[in-house]
Amino acid sequence: MDGTTEKKARLDNGSSVRPPNPYLEKQDVDVLFHIGLATDKDQLPARFGDVKFVCMGGSTTRMKRFAEFISERLGFGTQNGTVLTDLCSTDRYCMYKVGCVLSVSHGMGMPSISILLHELIKLVHYAGCKDVVFIRMGTCGGLGLKPGTVVVTDTAVNEMFEPAYKVPILGKIVSRPTQLSKEVATELLAAHDSNADYDVTTGNTMSTSDFYEGQARIDGAICEHTLEDKIAYLQAAYEAGVRNIEMEGTCLAAMCGAAKIKGAVVCVTLLDRLLGDQVTMTPEQHQEWEHRPQELLARFFINQLRKEGLY
Template sequence: CICYSAKGNKQLVQVKNPYLDTMEEDILYHFSLGTKTHNLPEMFGDIKFVCVGGSSNRMKAFAQFIHQELEMPGNPEEVSDICEATDRYCMYKVGPVLSMSHGMGVPSISIMLHELIKLLHHAQCRDVVLFRLGTSGGVGLAPGTVVVTDKAVDYSFLAQFEQVVLGKVVTRSTELDEEVANELLQCSSELQNFPTVIGNTLCTHDFYEGKHRVLCSGCFRLEASTRKSCSSYLLVRWEALINPWSFFL
């Protein structure tokens, strides 16, 4: 679980692009929503928790689960996809909870996050906590362990995200909300069958070569030295970080 929070800020969700507030209309293309075609404050203004994950089916199932947990009126099987006019992402609103898919890979996640943050801004949302839910591999962890992310790191194991803007590499911090992470860990103590730890999460731009998987299509030769290099890459970095850690695309 990766968590970001604006909790306690008591301010609207902010965007760092002043141009957005001067636009006559802002169209969220991949959500099939817009500031002129939809009353975003009325539709989303009460959102407090946003939960995102890769799979559309998984996030629909999560929305149905939350519907039951919050004892919302109606049939949980009939939750509606707000983004049904597009096949890029799915979006379900259950009370103060927004459940969304982000697809697979950094580009897909990036598109979703840009439009999600703009959506929360236009909807005048306050004190929003954002979670990323999903599966990952693990180093130094028993299968089935839940990892609450303390630090999100890139391919070089630094807590940063690199983006190319106008031909230049821009580096942004991936700092997460430590308070929320600790609250989640505390909640896990009440559950019997979900071993939970706080750890680091590695994200790369590619599922195979980016993570040095030897089961790629043949972009590098699977020699003994290559296998050893892959193992060394993971083990050396693992020892340099706070154990344990997980990795996802």
Template sequence: MSLLTGNSHSLSEEEIDEYADGTVKLRNPNIELMDQDILYHVALGSESHDLREMFGDVKFVCMGGTPKRMENFAHFIMDEIGYKLPAGTQLQDISEFSYRYSMYKVGPVLCVSHGMGTPSISILMHEVIKLMYHAKCIDPIFIRIGTCGGIGVDGGTVIITEDALDGHLRNSHEFTILGETVHRPAKLDKKLARELKSLASADDPYDTIIGKTLCTNDFYEGQGRLDGAFCEFTETDKMNYLEKLRDNGVVNIEMESTIFAALTHHAGIKAAVVCVVLLNRLNGDQVNAPKEVINEWQQRPQILVSRYIRKVLAQHGQLKSLFGHHGSIKSPRRFKLVQQESQAHD
């Protein structure tokens, strides 16, 4: 069956049985025929590194836009789950030699930056999904932690995405593959969304809600902003558009949710998106809250996600039995080649 039919490929009974052990599926027979699968943009390789030893225990993959945010989250989650590094060591950016993304491993939690927009996160996710495959991770859960603009929602509100919609309000992501248009469902795990929502506390000094998220390919014109380098619509046009979004149940706008949902769903991975609102777009276009306020707001999705991770680990009795360990290099020669390839900027 061709993948370029415009329809999502359905799993056969054999495929369902094959992955009943919880390992990640790639839907790509070419990978097993390769001498080595180089995960170019994160400076890892299937033969240069012992990926199963390094990442086989990963249960949660948490992604956010900037390297600094994910470094901060790595330190935060380390304290939250009681993870202890070996004496004399510190958290290391596993992908530091890629100069593109950052990656920190805190026991069963992998913290990765994905950049801004669908192209950047798409590249990262292809390689992280392959990483989960090579490491033989069992039932990993992917959670995007981000920021967004709200629609009728105040700054500081935490939003858990129920449905990810594209610019045409379709619950799918549009790909162009070999010159043909392919739509893949942008489905997130609604049970996971409800679990996350249940962990919001009445003592939190902010609201946590579930709603639909609009994903755009642009920060300015694509989101109806009046303050870009170009604008060929009026404020009335903008407000009519935002009101239309609100009438369709959209509560926030960001730039990664449809591709994140489409790729995780296609790989059979349970996933969620948790963002904090930086401004109510019905009141303006520019993010003008003080930096210290924004920094505090950005911690709110991290707190909610950490509660979920703690809950799952506690259910399995793992909160107090986590000790750091480092993966090994299988082939120093291949390791050096992968490192050199990832440092190439052309």
């Protein structure tokens, strides 16, 4: 058996993640440059093979707090002797492992999360992870929803309300369908505490390439559309089923779909964009609302682990 065949057999052994790239089989070593890991020196199966949930959010601070919360909420740190240490040897992203949960920052926007997803998909592949779920957790602008509402994405759509992620490759625009897991979305909705004083709902999520003009705001440095144009566009989005707006969901949905990984997006709304553009909640409200998706995910994790007899 030659080296390439041996490597392919090792990677395929027990792994449910198969990145659609035949050239990976021909690489003796793969350096995951932006998270600072490599297949030849970092013992990826031993360190990451038990990962079941990969949770991503924009802020490094938020994802460290999420790791601390999960460690306390689920007791993984105590059970597995896990030390809360940033596993990225670069400063591009942060990554914490708490039991079977990875908490990773993805930065802001689709170019940033795209780079991370390429490397995380390869990471769980090389580690031999089984039935892994990728979840983006974050904040967003709502449409017709009370601020503080948590939205579990049904379908991720682009600025034209299409269920597609479009990226230029080799001088051509490649359109990939967005594919999130309906099963995971249903289980996330079911995990909501009915006694909580906020709503968890579902709807389409629009992902944009910009926070200001791309989201029809009129408070950026440049604005060449009118208030009436803005309202008409956001109303059209609402009528197309869009209930929240953010900047990473279509990329995650398309890449998870291409790699056949179950994906989900869970975001809390900070304002109703039909009523204004400025984010004006208090720091206390921000902290409380930001915690709501975290609590939902903790309850989802517990439900899933109980099904497997692991909690």
